[in-house]
Amino acid sequence: MSSVALARADEREFNPWPAVIFVGLVVLAVLFLAPTIGVLLSSLKTTKEISLGELWSLPHSLYLDNYVKILSDPAVHTYLINTALVAAPATAASIALGILAGYVFSKLPFPGSDLLFLAIVSGMFFPPQVILIPLFRLFNGLGLIDTLWPMIFVHTAMGIPICTLLMRNFFATVPSALREAAILEGANEWQVITKVALPLSLPAVAVLATLQFTWIWNDFLWPLIFTHSDAMRTIMLGLVFLKGQYSVAWGVQGALSLVASLPTLLVFLFFQRYFIKGMTMGAVKG
Amino acid sequence: MTGLSLKGIHKSFGTVETIKGIDLDIQEGEFVVFVGPSGCGKSTLLRMISGLESVTRGTIAIGERDVTSVAPAKRGIAMVFQSYALFPHMTVAENISFGLRLGGVDKAEVDRKVAEVAETLQITQLLDRRPKQLSGGQRQRVAIGRAIIRNPDVFLFDEPLSNLDAALRVQMRLEIARLYQRFGATMVYVTHDQVEAMTLADRIVVLNEGRIEQVGSPIDLYNAPENQFVAQFIGSPCMNFFSANVEHIDGERCLSFGRETVSIGQDISVREGDAVSMGVRPEHLSLDADARKLFEGEVDVVERLGNETIAYLRVPVSSEPVAVRVPASREPRPGDRVTVGLAEGQVHLFEPAGACLGRVPA
Numbered sequence: 001m002s003s004v005a006l007a008r009a010d011e012r013e014f015n016p017w018p019a020v021i022f023v024g025l026v027v028l029a030v031l032f033l034a035p036t037i038g039v040l041l042s043s044l045k046t047t048k049e050i051s052l053g054e055l056w057s058l059p060h061s062l063y064l065d066n067y068v069k070i071l072s073d074p075a076v077h078t079y080l081i082n083t084a085l086v087a088a089p090a091t092a093a094s095i096a097l098g099i100l101a102g103y104v105f106s107k108l109p110f111p112g113s114d115l116l117f118l119a120i121v122s123g124m125f126f127p128p129q130v131i132l133i134p135l136f137r138l139f140n141g142l143g144l145i146d147t148l149w150p151m152i153f154v155h156t157a158m159g160i161p162i163c164t165l166l167m168r169n170f171f172a173t174v175p176s177a178l179r180e181a182a183i184l185e186g187a188n189e190w191q192v193i194t195k196v197a198l199p200l201s202l203p204a205v206a207v208l209a210t211l212q213f214t215w216i217w218n219d220f221l222w223p224l225i226f227t228h229s230d231a232m233r234t235i236m237l238g239l240v241f242l243k244g245q246y247s248v249a250w251g252v253q254g255a256l257s258l259v260a261s262l263p264t265l266l267v268f269l270f271f272q273r274y275f276i277k278g279m280t281m282g283a284v285k286g
Numbered sequence: 287m288t289g290l291s292l293k294g295i296h297k298s299f300g301t302v303e304t305i306k307g308i309d310l311d312i313q314e315g316e317f318v319v320f321v322g323p324s325g326c327g328k329s330t331l332l333r334m335i336s337g338l339e340s341v342t343r344g345t346i347a348i349g350e351r352d353v354t355s356v357a358p359a360k361r362g363i364a365m366v367f368q369s370y371a372l373f374p375h376m377t378v379a380e381n382i383s384f385g386l387r388l389g390g391v392d393k394a395e396v397d398r399k400v401a402e403v404a405e406t407l408q409i410t411q412l413l414d415r416r417p418k419q420l421s422g423g424q425r426q427r428v429a430i431g432r433a434i435i436r437n438p439d440v441f442l443f444d445e446p447l448s449n450l451d452a453a454l455r456v457q458m459r460l461e462i463a464r465l466y467q468r469f470g471a472t473m474v475y476v477t478h479d480q481v482e483a484m485t486l487a488d489r490i491v492v493l494n495e496g497r498i499e500q501v502g503s504p505i506d507l508y509n510a511p512e513n514q515f516v517a518q519f520i521g522s523p524c525m526n527f528f529s530a531n532v533e534h535i536d537g538e539r540c541l542s543f544g545r546e547t548v549s550i551g552q553d554i555s556v557r558e559g560d561a562v563s564m565g566v567r568p569e570h571l572s573l574d575a576d577a578r579k580l581f582e583g584e585v586d587v588v589e590r591l592g593n594e595t596i597a598y599l600r601v602p603v604s605s606e607p608v609a610v611r612v613p614a615s616r617e618p619r620p621g622d623r624v625t626v627g628l629a630e631g632q633v634h635l636f637e638p639a640g641a642c643l644g645r646v647p648a
Contacts (some may be wrong), residue, residue: 180365181365181432182373183359184337184338185388190641192552195388284302
């Protein structure tokens with residue numbers, strides 16, 4: 001057999017591994033998506049269809065009353081607004097503070113800054129349950145229980161470590177010569193941050209905005225601890241308290257679950273083109 | 287009038303002293319190049335002049351003004367960085383005008399000045415592009431444009447050509463020379479490339495381990511190095527060095543150099559028996575038959591540069607290879623046995639510690 005023919009035979013030799021990996025990924029994707037699909041299907045079914053136990057079957061008809069019920073429910077409006085009033089400022093504040101702290105740790109180190117950085121980042125490793133009671137007592141003493149303020153403060157504070165870590169790592173990839181060039185041109189540090197560093201850090205900020213907003217929006221624990229009236233509930237609490245005492249309206253809950261997920265999905269879609277860039281350009285290096 | 291004055295400049299990073307006492311006056315409109323090996327302190331010195339690095343001890347004055355503690359932007363200086371330091375998210379026009387816009391200059395005036403600078407540097411067609419869409423030479427011009435537009439008293443260049451390929455480096459070197467001719471501003475240029483130093487400078491400051499070894503015009507440093515370090519650093523290939531002892535032959539003080547003796551006259555301050563180091567430039571050695579014969583050698587490596595050839599020889603009188611510049615028409619080959627002679631020129635004499643004792647004609 002000629003060497004050319006042998007080479008062509010080698011090229012045609014089948015490598016099974018790409019196919020194996022693809023199948024594995026498809027299986028994982030199906031497993032991850034299955035609960036969401038189940039909820040979606042439930043949200044389009046009547047209570048009777050759901051109670052017949054056909055979770056994965058397609059609905060007999062497109063039943064939108066579940067969505068009509070929750071979207072016209074004033075309580076759901078309140079839950080969504082409360083969640084937005086917590087998530088938006090807490091996300092913005094934690095990212096803003098993370099940017100400032102990350103910039104200083106990266107570009108303006110001072111004696112003890114490494115230790116201080118470690119102390120801040122170590123806050124990520126505290127389980128919330130450990131500080132739950134002291135925080136409750138603190139906010140109770142301040143008369144802030146059953147308001148949105150404790151959740152805003154706590155989410156801001158708990159977001160600072162991860163935001164500082166990501167932004168510090170990102171700013172470390174920005175050449176110091178850019179800062180020096182800006183300073184020589186007459187910029188003060190605030191102008192260096194706002195006119196040079198921050199515009200360059202949009203991918204990292206997009207990653208943080210997406211992650212922080214999602215974490216805060218989906219939070220259940222802190223609203224459970226710090227609120228007790230229906231007027232102050234957030235959407236995740238609203239989901240749980242939607243259960244009746246003797247029965248659960250699965251279709252309505254399914255619809256509310258999906259509606260509750262929409263804002264985080266929209267945020268991700270909005271920042272998506274920055275998200276992948278931010279994840280791969282060292283924004284999330286440890 | 288003095289354009290820039292450095293007096294008693296010291297710089298320490300913690301306990302490590304990197305600049306050990308620099309005194310230097312640069313005249314207004316002079317082009318001075320700081321040159322030296324890596325780690326000699328030339329970039330640190332430049333950064334102290336710019337204000338990006340603080341001064342541990344000493345004063346810096348620009349014109350009559352003490353700027354030692356003055357903020358970088360208020361010193362009247364502009365700097366071109368090795369990495370260009372162009373803002374990647376801004377267009378060329380925005381990069382050039384960054385300082386003016388920060389200073390609140392009227393938009394119409396900003397646009398006018400940007401257009402003027404772009405015209406000077408022939409980058410008008412690039413104003414709307416971003417740095418990543420530019421070539422290395424174009425980026426360098428934009429960086430220079432950002433410096434020019436502020437009309438500074440002193441231009442600082444921190445190895446601006448080191449990121450460019452050889453051909454572009456020559457082209458940009460000419461552009462910088464033209465820039466200097468056009469503006470006549472005081473320029474301080476840092477490089478480790480002695481060709482840049484020799485071709486651009488009015489005066490060269492040779493730095494080593496945080497100290498000035500010698501300051502002078504390029505030709506002075508080449509022909510009259512004050513110590514062995516400068517002699518070795520300036521000139522490519524570098525000067526050849528041979529050890530010798532002072533002898534008294536026929537009533538004259540001489541140095542034995544291979545088969546020859548070199549008379550050193552009475553002006554050189556040495557005594558019989560003193561050990562000296564003799565320095566001879568590669569162009570003052572010859573493989574020609576009619577040169578004064580010194581010693582035998584064997585060709586080790588040959589570098590053919592087109593207009594000339596450098597032959598590196600293994601010789602018994604030196605443990606280091608000896609470089610000899612020969613005409614391109616002569617074609618030595620590795621392994622050839624040759625006789626090295628002394629062509630017309632100078633033999634430089636140095637103390638063992640390095641200071642120059644003087645020069646004698648060959």
